[in-house]
Amino acid sequence: MISFPNTMRSALVVGLLSLPCVLPSCGGDSTTEQAPVLRFSGIPDRNKGAVAKNSAKLASWLSEKLGVEVRYQASNSYTASVNALAANKIDFAWLGGKTTCDAIDASAGKVHVLATRDIDLQFKTYFVGNHAAIAAGKLAAVADLGEWRDAASKLKFTFGDVNSTSGHLMPRHFLVVAGIDPDKDFASVGYSEGGHSGTLNAVAAGSVDCGALNYEVYENASAELKEKAPLLHTTAEYVDYSWVVHDRVGVDLIGRLRAALLGLDDSDPEESAILKAWSAGKFLSATDAQWDSIREVRDSLPKGFLK
Amino acid sequence: MLLLALVALSIWVLPLDLTAVASWPDFQAACTRLWGFASAFAMPDLSQPMLVRCASLAMETVAVALLGVAIGLTLAYPLAIAACRAVVVAAGPTPLVRRWLARLLLEIARIVLDVMRGVPDFVWAVLLANVTGVSPVTGLLAIAISVAGIFGKVLSEQWDNVDGTRYVALRSSGASRLQVFFYGLQPLGARTTLSFVLMRTECAIRNASVIGVVGGGGLGAGLWIEYNDLNWRGVATILLTLLLVTASADLLANFVRRRLRIDANHPRAPIAVPKRLASRRRVQVLAGVAMVLLGCVWWLWGPLQIARQELGRIDWPYVEQYTFGLFWPSWSVATWSAVLRESVVPLAIGVLATLGGGLLAAMLVYPASLAMQLDSARFTGERVTPVVRVVRLVSLVLARAIALVMRGIPEVAWLVMLAVFFRSGVTPCVLAIALHTAGVLHRVFTEAVDDVPYGQLERVRGSRPVVFWYGALPRIWANWRTYGFFQFEVNMRIGIALGMVGAGGLGLFFKNNLEWRQHADAAAFLWGMIVLTVLVDRLSRWLQLTRNRC
Incomplete structure (x- = not known):
């Protein structure tokens, strides 16, 4: 009988054992019926x-x-x-x-x-702020986002997901139109995890000072969250x-x-x-x-x- | 001096936000935020559905990690052999062409390993998710690929480090290169190999929980969902489960590694086992490993089947075009200057977190050292009363428990907790990595101190602190530095990963470009990550070279 060095044997056995684990995951079965799903x-x-x-x-x-x-x-x-x-x-x-x-x-x-x-044909974005930041006079409700330009350098801002229309694309667009470059003008810009609810949570908890989110998520949120993150600005429709x-x-x-x-x-x-x-x-x-x-x-x- | 400059540079580069501790009202506000979180910890969600969910998530995490390592090891083995100089580039006269071919094979294998390792595991998960979707199979494959990259590199290095004189007899008796490998290199390096495999397996269990955040399933996914919902009681339950899993893996791996690692001449070495018993044990262990792996397959059977079905329907041309597109970078100057600019962030995070963590770990070594706390009588000649002995035992257990918790909680989970206090940004990321690093380094730092033969410590003739400072530290300093540097490489990659969830830098820009379907730009950032990893890797090899010469 061939005597393999012990560790080599162990390596071989472990290797062989792991093969069946790979097999089911690769080599797609081409004969699989297209299930009507x-x-x-x-x-x-x-x-x-x-x-x-x-x-x-x-x-x-x-x-x-x-x-x-x-x-x-x-x-x-x-x-x-x-x-x-x-x-x-x-x-x-x-x-x-x-x-x-x-x-x-x-x-x-x-x-x-x-x-x-x-x-969806008349959708809009809400800009909301942290209640403590508002009480401290760091930001206030505005009709025109441009009014935030001076205060922006002290504000931590969060968008929603980078691919979100109401959480990033449109609010960024409206900020740019109002003369604010988010990447340069805010103290920091983040993209919250967990979508719009993540944005609302972050603003309410004070992890950031303000943020932009889907208005429908905000409307359906709990009164407690809305109280901690009051509405400051509503954008045009899209x-x-x-x-x-x-x-x-x-x-x-x-x-x-x-x-x-x-x-x-x-x-x-x-x-x-x-x-x-x-x-x-x-x-x-x-x-x-x-x-x-x-x-x-x-x-x-x-x-x-x-x- | 150089280190201080590096630290200063890193602090200057990173937009660290310390407002949470800058003023009293801010600090109070931060504490209030933390309190909400901490009080949830006092009463985690222990309802039955939550516990059942946690148990199943934990099983999934472990199964993903173990299978991932098994597949990774299988992938890594041939690559490691091809990347091993001692195997591929034979000694003695060989025709020039063959020598060149061998060299070529060696370099190709090393580059493949570099790419597998340089693309962080969470990026593999993101790429694979296009094929396998949100499923544990994604996590499994991502871990397999990145673990294979690490195994390939380290195994080939371990074999190259085997002293050539120990297998020269094989060579001279005409053994082929592969025979030299199987009968010489591989058994001679087996002890270190096995020890490393165990350590990585344990790391993989932690990584599996992190990969969950980007689609790999398991505890990580659960943790992230609960965190995003600000369901702190749920977060607490999952964190505790995570800690339970990682801590038991940690203790188990440690137990086995201790037996492999200890020098036979060390006073704490286990007594040698008779050969027959040893082989029987080996068979038992192998059977155990086989059973566990089969159990993992069984646990993941459902997802594996779904993945198999889906693979049959997938539009491969699209997936190929997409995946290869992500490796084909744009050459615009603007993109590459952004790559350069953003590479600084993970580097700075790596420097700060590694040094901070290393410092914290070093401070905890003395109270946790077996030699210094329990065995000191053997080399200081002091008399230890039972009371003092108990006090020292308590200090040892306490220090080790702190380190166990620090490394048992993955960086992402630390981040979740610290972000509550410091608010989102770079600061909690650096601290999260530093805390985790402290736990990881503490173990290897302490092991190094405890491995110093007591005879050498006895020669110092002094009290415990004196022996520690003048006897142990000088002997293990180089060892600590190597571990520290290795950890820096790891931390830099974690810095990239956490970049996607708040730290900024390469990771964030890669993610943004990927999400905005700017594939050529995303590719540039991806290559930035790979090049950064390779550079740090070459730097570490080069540093080790100079260290050996000095």
Whole structure:
């Protein structure tokens, strides 16, 4: 019998043992039947637990309505949702304004807007401040953001996720229009983790002095949080979130999916719960062109945070 | 002197925000914030669903780490052999062409290892998430790749460090290069290899919890979710679970490593075990390892199956184009000057955190040293009363427990706590890394002191502090420096990682460009990270060279 040195033997055995662990994960089975499953995801724009719970609710309702298995897959970042759509890891998605444009671009036009909420056509951003900072006279409510220019150098500011339309793209745009360069003028600029709820928490807790977030998240927050982080400024309106779908789903199923979403009815308790989870009165039909204005802002914005 | 200059430079470069301790009202406000958090710690969420969730997350973390290390080791082995000078570049006369080919193979293997190691594990996780999605499989593969990079480098170095005269007999009897490796180098280096593998396994358990933050699942993901919701009681429960997992891995690995590490001549060396018993034990250990790994596969079976199904449907051209795009950098001057500018941040964080942590660790060594506290009678000749002995035992246990907690809590978790007090920014990041570093360095620092043979300490003829200062410290100083430098390399990478969640610098800019789909610019920042890692690595090799010569 060949006598291997002991440690070599151990290494070999450990190596061999770990092989079966690798095997199931690589070498995709090309013969796998394309299971008739519709997979969807959404940007993690707030409390991930809540997003998962709401999405599970929608998944089970849609499965029943369409007669096709609909499965929710969590996403860890905005870009990951866009990539998943383009890479055939998901079929449709709940995206923000900027990511809607990103997804259309990344898929070379194979992704289209499916529906949007009534509130998304007149969406807005709230600028909020920490109550203690306000009491100390560091900042106050303003009608024009430009009035913050002088105080800015003493303020710690936070946006939401860097890919958020209402938490970063549009507030940055409005700040720039008002003559404030966030990267240079504020004492510090951050991008809060945990989406808009993260921004609100950070401002309320005083980790930062002020921040910008999705107005709908703020409206639905607890009275205690709102008290600790009062509203200081409301921006002009713009277009935001949408449901998008990839062409590979097929015209027929896309049509049924759209009809299901548009048909969500406030008078039915189950459907009303879904609408409520999305803060929507109703889902409306929409076209890609309605998001062109967001694409313009995305491409024309001065981008000090990239270089 | 140089160090002081470095520290001054780092402090000057980083936008450190110390307002939390700058004035009394600010300090009070900071304490109030901390109090809300600390009081939650007094009553963690111990409801049954939370406990069940924590237990399952903990299992997931451990399974991901262990399988990741197993796969990483398998990947690393051939690469390490190819990167080992003693194997690839043979001694004696060889044709010029063959010699060049060997050299080429060596360099290619080393570059592959550099890239695997230079791309931080969380970036691997972000890249892999495009293929495997938010799943423990992502964490598993990310850990496997980065661990393979580290194993490949360290194993090849360990084999290269084996004294050539110890296997010269093999060479002269005509053994091929691979035979020399299998019968010479690898058994001779086995002790250090195994010790290192154990240490990395334990590190991987900690890393697995950090990778969770960017999509790898496990305790890290849970912690991050609870933190973002400001659910402090939940954070407390998960942190305690995390501490439990890391501390038990720590103690277990330590126990085994002690047996591997100790010199047979050291008074605390275990008594030699008869050969038959030793081989039986080996078989038992191997069977145990196999069982544990199979258990891990079983635990992750669901996610592995889903990953397998998804792989069949994925649009590979898109994923390939995306992934390769992230390695194809832009050459614009503006981008590269930004890369240079932002590289300073992780470097400065690395310097400050390593020195701060090292200092803290060094201060805790004396009370924690086995030799100084419990065995001192063997080399100082003093008489120790039972009461004094108990006091010293308490000091030892206390110092070690503090260090255990410091390293048991990952940097991200320290950050979560410190950000409450200092508010977000660079300051809590530096402190978080420093605290964790102190715990990590404390262990190796103390081990180094306890490994000094007592005979050498006896020659100093003095009280305990005198023996420590004049006997132990000079002997282990170089050792401490090496560990410190190695930790600096690690800390710089963590600095990049924490950059994405508040510290700024390379990590943040990479993330922003990645998220804004500026792939060429993101690639430039990614190469910045790789080059930085390689430079620090070469610097450490070069420093060690000079140290050996002196």
